[in-house]
Amino acid sequence: MYFLFRYSDSNRSIRSALLKMNRVLLLIVIAAFPACSDLEKSEITALMDARDLAMSQRNISDYSALIYSNYDDQGRSKVDIVAQMVALFDKFDRAEMRSYNRQIQQLNDEHARCNQSYTLKVLADGEWRKIVQREQLALTRDRDGWKISGGL
Secondary structure, eight states: OHHHHHHHHHHHHHHHHHHHHHHHHHHHHHHHSOOOOHHHHHHHHHHHHHHHHHHHHTOHHHHHHTBOTTOEETTEEHHHHHHHHHHHHHHOSEEEEEEEEEEEEEOSSSEEEEEEEEEEEEEETTEEEEEEEEEEEEEEEETTEEEEEEOO
């Protein structure tokens, strides 16, 4: 009987230690993935909304200003991305872009990631076409604020 009592106390001790260890691990995980502050989320949201607007207005200079100057993703540079948009704007009479279901994750002070869905409607030859996709964009903060640095 004494052995069972000691064993039970030992289980409580182990259980208590495990609970404390779980709390510590949770704090480590939370610290490893810093959350965006409201200001940073607001700045990134403004960047993504500005992209929607630049696409919808077919404004290449505004669109270009949103792309990180050292953009380098899958062998494509900022020049390549801007040229792709110029071709898209030339190909279609109108374009409308709307993004939604946005999830923003800040990786560190200078890098973040934005996962979002978007609907792009384009008018060509008098007919509207619609593309609905999910994308993951890499973001980098430079002296001018957040810019798109990958994923386009």
